[in-house]
Amino acid sequence: MNHADYVASDGASISPEIFSDASLYELEKRRIFGRAWLMLGHLSQLPRPGSFIRTLMGEESVLVTRDRKGRVHAHLNACRHRGFQVCQEDRGVTTRFQCRYHGWTYDSDGSLAMVPGEEQLYYNEIDKCRWGLIPVARVETYKGLIFGNFDADAQPLLDFLGDMAWYLDIILDRRAGGTELLGPQRWRIAANWKVVAENHCGDEYHIGFAHGSALPPDLVNGNRAAPLMFAREIRPGLGHGLGANIFPDHLRPRDWLSNGSPMPPFVLDYMVDVHEEMARRLGHQRAHIQPIHGAVWPNLGMVPIFNTLRVIQPRGLNEVELWSYCVVDRDAPPEVKAWIAAQSARAFGPAGSFEQDDANNWSAVTRSSHGIEARRHRLNLQMGLGHEERSERMPGEVGLTASEINQRGFYLRWMREMFAEICKGPSA
Amino acid sequence: MNSEGMMRLIQVQQWLYREARMLDERRYDWWLELLDDRIRYRVPSRCSIRQGQVKDFASWSVDRELDCEGSLALVDDDLVGLQLRIARLQTGMAWAETPPSMTRRLVSNVMILDNDADAMLSVVSTLFLAKHRGDDRVLFTAERRDRLVISGEDFRLRERYVVLDDVVLAGENLSQIF
Numbered sequence: 110m111n112h113a114d115y116v117a118s119d120g121a122s123i124s125p126e127i128f129s130d131a132s133l134y135e136l137e138k139r140r141i142f143g144r145a146w147l148m149l150g151h152l153s154q155l156p157r158p159g160s161f162i163r164t165l166m167g168e169e170s171v172l173v174t175r176d177r178k179g180r181v182h183a184h185l186n187a188c189r190h191r192g193f194q195v196c197q198e199d200r201g202v203t204t205r206f207q208c209r210y211h212g213w214t215y216d217s218d219g220s221l222a223m224v225p226g227e228e229q230l231y232y233n234e235i236d237k238c239r240w241g242l243i244p245v246a247r248v249e250t251y252k253g254l255i256f257g258n259f260d261a262d263a264q265p266l267l268d269f270l271g272d273m274a275w276y277l278d279i280i281l282d283r284r285a286g287g288t289e290l291l292g293p294q295r296w297r298i299a300a301n302w303k304v305v306a307e308n309h310c311g312d313e314y315h316i317g318f319a320h321g322s323a324l325p326p327d328l329v330n331g332n333r334a335a336p337l338m339f340a341r342e343i344r345p346g347l348g349h350g351l352g353a354n355i356f357p358d359h360l361r362p363r364d365w366l367s368n369g370s371p372m373p374p375f376v377l378d379y380m381v382d383v384h385e386e387m388a389r390r391l392g393h394q395r396a397h398i399q400p401i402h403g404a405v406w407p408n409l410g411m412v413p414i415f416n417t418l419r420v421i422q423p424r425g426l427n428e429v430e431l432w433s434y435c436v437v438d439r440d441a442p443p444e445v446k447a448w449i450a451a452q453s454a455r456a457f458g459p460a461g462s463f464e465q466d467d468a469n470n471w472s473a474v475t476r477s478s479h480g481i482e483a484r485r486h487r488l489n490l491q492m493g494l495g496h497e498e499r500s501e502r503m504p505g506e507v508g509l510t511a512s513e514i515n516q517r518g519f520y521l522r523w524m525r526e527m528f529a530e531i532c533k534g535p536s537a
Numbered sequence: 538m539n540s541e542g543m544m545r546l547i548q549v550q551q552w553l554y555r556e557a558r559m560l561d562e563r564r565y566d567w568w569l570e571l572l573d574d575r576i577r578y579r580v581p582s583r584c585s586i587r588q589g590q591v592k593d594f595a596s597w598s599v600d601r602e603l604d605c606e607g608s609l610a611l612v613d614d615d616l617v618g619l620q621l622r623i624a625r626l627q628t629g630m631a632w633a634e635t636p637p638s639m640t641r642r643l644v645s646n647v648m649i650l651d652n653d654a655d656a657m658l659s660v661v662s663t664l665f666l667a668k669h670r671g672d673d674r675v676l677f678t679a680e681r682r683d684r685l686v687i688s689g690e691d692f693r694l695r696e697r698y699v700v701l702d703d704v705v706l707a708g709e710n711l712s713q714i715f
Contacts (some may be wrong), residue, residue: 201586321628435609465711466632
């Protein structure tokens with residue numbers, strides 16, 4: 110197949126081969142996961158000197174640490190001697206990472222601290238300064254989220270986020286104290302990572318149908334394909350995507366803040382107070398936007414209406430590991446945090462009333478993309494093409510909900526990253 | 538164990554077997570009848586965690602891998618949460634279970650740990666759950682830590698804490714009750 114045919118130049122159709130061609134996946138490791146900003150975690154997961162978490166960038170194990178002086182680092186989790194993982198745990202506190210193979214030992218800043226037999230076996234000839242853990246080339250944070258990038262020449266994180274940052278603030282910058290992450294829940298799904306990422310990025314269309322069992326009956330029994338009154342798909346550009354309710358000024362936040370899930374009074378009162386604080390911090394425009402779902406290119410998905418962020422970790426061509434977190438205001442009372450965490454897990458995560466039904470869709474799409482006949486025929490992403498609009502109230506292009514404006518943006522970004530040399534189409 | 542204790546153990550085993558069979562046969566409405574109104578059903582996430590010094594092996598306890606600081610439970614339900622979970626399955630639109638999974642639960646290693654004054658039993662059991670659906674076959678093992686309210690010859694489930702033996706769950710979802 111001609112590379113140019115993987116994604117139509119307007120994004121309105123794709124070839125299933127992009128989910129099933131192993132050589133494309135190998136290329137994605139280098140051209141996408143090798144040079145995009147990838148979410149590693151949150152500063153709240155590293156509360157003190159010596160705190161560490163183990164995560165993934167693409168398929169590579171990465172160790173994120175706070176050193177003795179409080180600085181945050183990210184390194185490849187691989188001993189410089191033979192490449193064994195120096196950290197075998199998911200999280201914890203330590204200032205020493207000792208490889209279990211031969212005992213080389215690293216400090217929490219990544220430096221090589223100790224080599225067994227340095228004197229007798231290495232004749233004091235090993236230059237320990239040259240054999241520290243391999244640092245992730247760039248590490249930056251945005252409002253508490255830690256991102257890493259293997260590409261030393263990558264653009265700054267803020268430029269990479271572009272207009273998406275304006276929307277992320279509604280999730281991450283509601284209060285002066287910021288947020289913290291609970292989790293992750295982790296589970297495996299036999300799906301290509303893009304199938305999962307595009308769903309988070311732009312798929313409002315599936316909600317009324319795929320999630321019919323979890324929605325209030327009146328919504329399901331009505332016309333489930335009708336556009337939702339206040340919801341819009343917003344394309345901030347650069348492959349990021351967001352779906353959000355944009356409420357008119359005359360509606361009181363108290364009336365719409367709990368429309369994701371009914372809240373007990375102590376939670377609703379908290380949400381109303383925080384909404385006022387957020388309006389003061391972020392301004393009037395953003396105070397009327399309620400993010401529902403979205404994704405930061407390439408693999409940071411989110412369903413903010415249920416307080417979840419998730420990293421879609423590729424684990425091969427046909428497998429992802431979902432790392433699902435609950436995001437809560439750091440300074441929220443413990444009982445509010447506990448309610449939000451339980452409610453979030455009721456809706457999303459492997460046992461969630463919504464997400465249970467997602468995984469099977471993603472694995473089934475992936476499976477059918479492997480058929481010799483099936484992969485000769487294109488898949489349709491034309492919904493809302495040519496009906497995108499600009500809004501004075503917010504950055505980016507806007508389409509109805511549902512519209513596949515964001516999936517088109519996602520796959521056009523994919524084409525540009527993978528085959529920049531043949532991509533001269535409109536930027537998205 | 539005296540004969541009274543033996544009898545109690547058999548009653549508890551039979552109750553657990555009946556429960557497992559109800560779930561395998563998808564008699565979810567019957568299952569809800571087994572629950573105490575104040576039920577708490579919790580499945581914590583499990584972490585592989587650094588627990589002090591490596592040489593301190595005795596302190597590497599299972600409990601410290603559960604509900605770690607900052608972790609997020611997979612399920613944390615009360616009675617209403619469980620009722621909604623069951624009601625969802627019965628909408629005909631719970632696609633992950635439409636058509637339903639075929640499951641088989643094996644319950645073993647049943648022990649009564651404690652008989653307290655509130656007519657409550659602490660019971661642990663091991664669950665082996667095999668689930669088949671479409672092309673997928675998933676196996677789960679877990680310890681269940683239950684608290685049962687004694688009501689005559691019968692019991693009601695007041696608390697269930699499910700210790701899954703997975704850090705990364707193998708199945709696409711947790712659509713079934715443990």
